[in-house]
Amino acid sequence: MWATTSLIALALALAADAFAVALCQGAAPGAGMSRALRVGTAFGAAQATMPMIGWIAGLGFLAIMRSLDHWIVLFLLGFLGLRMIREAAGCDPETPRGALAGWALAGAAVATSLDALAAGVTLPTLELPVLLACAVIGAATFLLCTGGVLAGRIASRHVGKYAELAGGLVLIGLGLKIFVEHQFLGA
Secondary structure, three states: OHHHHHHHHHHHHHHHHHHHHHHHHHHOOOOOHHHHHHHHHHHHHHHHHHHHHHHHHHHHHHHHHHHHHHHHHHHHHHHHHHHHHHHHOOOOOOOOOOOOOHHHHHHHHHHOOHHHHHHHOOHHHHOOOHHHHHHHHHHHHHHHHHHHHHHHHHHHHHHOHHHHHHHHHHHHHHHHHHHHHHHHOOO
16 A cells, blocks of 8 residues: 555656646647647656666666756756747747647656656665556656646636746746756755
8 A cells, every 4th residue: 555655656746847848838829639648648658768767777877867867957948948938929920839849849758757767766665566667657647747738728728828938937947946956955
């Protein structure tokens, strides 16, 4: 029972960053079920894969990753946030704004799942099969992110470009938060 509760709490905690990005994606024009499923799949797959990599790599690789992950997150989320802010300002009304696709979507998925890489080292402490833990983490992220895009779409109807602007600021803030925690607070 304790292991199951811990796994669910871990899955929800690891999905929080991805959920914030998904909300921002829902705020971008043209968000619908297709984007929700694409974002949910990308983030869910990254969140399911990274703990497995962390578990396999063990503590040797973790030390290297911990020294770099906050820089990678700061750069990727900062870049994506600035892009959303610029697009919210309406630089080109003909270009769909804010929708992550291709490498940008993959980059955001990886950036928000770097903490799952470190969490992968701790998976044996849950005393559950590692594949099951990775599947639960991925499924929780998929569900939260798919719902996050749809929730962001509903919110954007009421607040329009302000939701996209706020989404960009949230991404930058999230990158800064992770950077400060890892660089200065030893997280």
